[in-house]
Amino acid sequence: MKIKSRYKHRALIDITSLIDLVFLLVAFFMVTSSLGSESSITVHLPRAVQSGEYKQGSMIITVNEKNEVFIDDIKIEKQMLLSELKGRKESLKDGAVIIRGDRKSSYETIVSIIDSLNQAGIPRFSISAIK
Numbered sequence: 001m002k003i004k005s006r007y008k009h010r011a012l013i014d015i016t017s018l019i020d021l022v023f024l025l026v027a028f029f030m031v032t033s034s035l036g037s038e039s040s041i042t043v044h045l046p047r048a049v050q051s052g053e054y055k056q057g058s059m060i061i062t063v064n065e066k067n068e069v070f071i072d073d074i075k076i077e078k079q080m081l082l083s084e085l086k087g088r089k090e091s092l093k094d095g096a097v098i099i100r101g102d103r104k105s106s107y108e109t110i111v112s113i114i115d116s117l118n119q120a121g122i123p124r125f126s127i128s129a130i131k
Contacts, residue, residue: 058096059088061113065104069113078112085120097125 062070069076076084097117101110110127117125 058098059092060098060100063099063101063105063109063113065102067106067109069109078109081113082116082119085116085122089120089122092122097122098128099125100128 060072062073064070069078069081071084071088099110099113114125117123
């Protein structure tokens with residue numbers, strides 16, 4: 001005669017190794033991801049005695065040694081700069097703009113960018129340098 005047990009045997013899934021795998025993936029992505037948004041355009045910034053830190057979410061305007069203008073790593077023609085700045089004005093947080101100019105770039109290019117910023121109604125900007 002067979003005796004039936006009231007306790008049914010359930011299949012148990014051991015999730016200990018799954019939890020370890022999830023923590024390993026989280027740690028991997030935290031280490032490999034970058035915290036700041038660095039520009040991929042190489043510029044040799046001028047040196048300064050003091051320099052501040054930029055806020056996250058700022059618009060970055062980069063000028064390389066060939067006097068090419070980039071807004072957030074997208075090349076913009078100098079004639080289209082003013083219209084592009086007017087279009088992006090609303091998306092700025094606190095109106096912060098950072099100008100990263102190569103030390104070999106033309107002073108005239110930097111001044112024309114500052115002039116375009118003022119015409120677009122973005123009076124707050126800073127010029128990037130390294131310590």
